[in-house]
Amino acid sequence: MRVSYKWLQEFVDIDISPQELADRLTLAGITVEGVIELGKGIEKVVTGRIESLATHPNADKLMVSSVNVGTENLQIITAATNVREGDVIPVAIEGARLASGLVIKKAKLRGVESRGMMCSGQELGIDPKTMASEQAHGIMILPPGTALGKDAKEILGLDDFILELDLTPNRGDCLSIIGVAREAAALLGRSLKQVQPRFSELPERIDGLFRVDISDVDLCRRFSGRLIKNVHVGRSPLWMQQRLRSAGIRPINNIVDVTNYVMLELGQPMHAFDYNLLKDGHIIVRRSRKGEKIVSLDGSERSLTPDMLVIADPSGPVGIAGVMGGLATEVTEKSVSILLESAFFNPISIRRTSKSLGLRSEASLRFEKGIDIGGCARAADRAAQLIADMGAGDVVSGIVDNVPLPIQERTVTFRPTRATYVLGVEISGDEALRILKSLNFSVQDSGENMLVTVPTYRVDVNLEVDLIEEIARMYGYNRVPDTLPFGQSTRGLKTRQQSFIEKIRCVLAEAGLYEVVTYSFISPRVFDNLNLPAKSTLRNTIKVTNPLSEEQSVMRTILLPGLIEVLSRNYSRQVRDGAIFEIGRIFYPQAEGHIPDERPVLSGAVMGSSSASWNRKPFEMDFYYLKGVLEKLFRNLGTGEIEFRSDTAHTSFHPGRTASLEAGGERLGILGELHPDVAENFGLPEKVTAFEIDLNILMAASGRPVSYINLPRFPGVERDMAIIVQQGIPSSEIFNVIRLAGGELLRSIQLFDIYRGAQVPEGFQSMAFSMKFQAEDRTLTDAEVSERTEAISRDLAHKFNVELRVK
């Protein structure tokens, strides 16, 4: 809502600057986003009349004019094509300054002197969208009788300020000048200047000429109508046009402009029908019938449904109530008599109708927030007055005001003690009374229990707590002291899952991975890019009914593609090395009517190498790197044994470089190098390694209590052993055999080398282990250790047919 400062002044005396007023309103909950000075920077633009217009001697496209600016005639060269002799126009004279900052100087154009410039609306800072189409881009033409030599800023109402409001949806009452004026009056302690519309009426009575029947009283609770005869449709006066423009509305003709003007001033949307096109002067407000259609004012044919309210005459719908009028009964230059409609419609019904038709108008915007049911007739009178005042028609005597059900006054009980209790600051009865009265609430029983009657336009006030807010905002939020709650003190706790996730975040960040955050919705195409089989359960997603794009249309069932896309985006930006992780939720559908199963998962991905340095070679961030990161994580989390098993089945991963992870027999997740095809699908090179882990299962397997093991008191013995073994035997199996054969005395095994090449047969590899033997109660003898190593050798040889080299 754009509110003119000058227009406000008609209803309340304001003695503070527009900016100060804006600040006061903002701190009272009527947020003013900005204050615009109309005509800012414009100087020395006056009204002038074109006395003569002749072609330029040296240029085809220029004209030489003589313009009367009151005190003298100025010779002005113009290229304008929409001006004629006798037109009154805004003229920038020598030394003038325009909205753009342009300064006008005396100049010679093709050898002829020019002493000023004719101005377009845009040059005066007027939005072309609010100007009649023929004037939007040409010179602005003022009404013929306009006084000459006057400051055009004043004539055009550009000596004004606009407050741009950002209203909360509960304050529909402030979608009007009067509403904002009421707030300003309450804040400034002034009274509201509001006068009853007065105008003369024809002797003829409306009663025999027009009648309205309301069939659906649940959707229309008031319909007020005024009839105007002898209408002259034409342009509205300049001041009215400018008022509409200041609110961002384009003037159309005097009748339409009046309905818009009243809507802006009083918040009551109005509609004008060509009375002679209404059958029998009879209006019926009813729900639409099945199959009915109407061509609305914007020229589109609309199909109506039975839940929509229409304004009809006996032959059919003539308007969609509260949303848009019909084209057939539109007011045109031929109209002689018009009917003015000022009604109250059910907000929810209007909201549904305008939503389902995709038609949002200034009118529907106000109706759906709830307008002042008490103000319909007054608005109709105000419109009649304006039409009469500008001589655009004669008002038929009387008003038709159909109120099918009595308008209930809303009363709310209010206790100042409760306000004190809720706000934490002493609110006296007197203070409460003063504030409520300033906002036009009427109050009875100004004691412990006040009975407060709510004005009809304050549809947002229904409960005592609503009145407490009224008190608080007028008292001033910032005057309420700052305190801290007292009472039972509490200890702040994290859930186990939160602590767990925070720990993971710390460990992985320290291990060199960067955390990323990606969208929870993904494209359904990523499943194809991941080479997942058609029957993969991951494809069973929750679909967003109204996504912004297909890219964000299903809820993820896997985090991985988000991370791969992050690597891909970085790769395309020449960031070739990367290690990332994300913790987030995945979503699995449940039975209809149930919310999905949301599971927290951890995913990570790496590509490229570690950073190089002058003293250390970079290493490739591959499967074993990421496995090492996970092993560190598991150790820090106190996770029980996690098994890595070769997984050749997952189609997203390299069949020979992938492991599925298991914890206590449950599938924990997967770690592997992306399948080269998948990497290519995402625009990545080969050798991207990634993992994804179910955090619920990981959490269940974690937090193993730490129990201390005695430090060794007797020296240990180290033995190295190298074996040549066929490639493809999992090292975990070799470890198991060694551990079993080594028995209790074998304290630790370390694989310190793997070698393939010269001296090792094709298809075989040499693996070198270092083993440490130690006993708790004695120093081991050579013989004891040898007995163990021989047992290990024997078992290895037996099991894997290996060749041994013991050191």
Added chain:
Amino acid sequence: MERKLKMLGDEACRSMAAAGSLDELNEIRVRYLGKKGELTQVLRGMGNLSAGERPRIGQAANEVRAVIEEELTARTSALKKLVKEQRLRGESIDVTLPGTPFPRGGKHPLNLVFEEIQEIFLSLGYSIADGPEVETDYYNFEALNLPKDHPARDMQDTFFVGSETLLRTHTSPVQVRTMEKTAPKLPVKIIVPGKVYRRDDDATHSPMFHQVEGLAVDRRITFSDLKGTLDLFLREMFGPETRTRFRPSYFPFTEPSAEIDISCATCGGSGCRVCSHTGWLEILGTGMVHPRVLEISGYNSEEVTGFAFGMGVERVTMLKYGIDDMRLLFENDLRFLQQF
């Protein structure tokens, strides 16, 4: 004989003083004190002396030996020291070279801010609560005093996944879920960090973003407690010089409702591009829990009051780090992430 001994001693000392290396020193030791050394030779010749002379010459010889040995020890350690000094001098390194790199990594800036907010509220006795991201219409709207067709539903453009299920548009449903579980016990003091979703996508909106919700419900919680708590939080978060401003606002689930602005740190309140020349930055929405929400959640709204608040974590993060485009937070460019 005695003179000869003395000369021998003097001679040995002189050559030791002249010796420039441990090897030379060793040679000198051998020359005088070795098995065939000169002093040893002298002592061997003592057999020829008379019994009367022997003790005197013997003593003299031992004295000379002691002098030589003492000098030898002194010279040896002096030379060793010298040699070590020389070696260390040769071992000097360029201390200005960069250190051995450790793997770098880091948390996402949004989570850094999350954690900071959490820590402040944990210290104020708030526990952390959680709820689903795909919610029912009931918890996301209806239980929060937003019935169907309520115009305020337009404030939050919603993604739907079913007729009655949607992506939560705020973390507020967790208020109701938590109160339902807790009622009639008191107090309830929680904060709820989480992802939320709205149909918006531009430089200042992201279809997915993060909020932190807070709720305090007890027997005597007032609007002034709300003010004090959030003022304290904002000073902790943005620095003690931060000023706050409370403006009336509207949320269907609170009444009275407020919006909180903090003074713009960039311009100090005089107005700049960051604060759209107002000197203030909108940071938090809050209010006293609406009595209907309390009743729906199982509390007697006449006896129990409370306040709730919610803030966008992206906004806090952007202000804190001076980030001007929200999309950077979701692009995950590593060169961006490496800055935190």
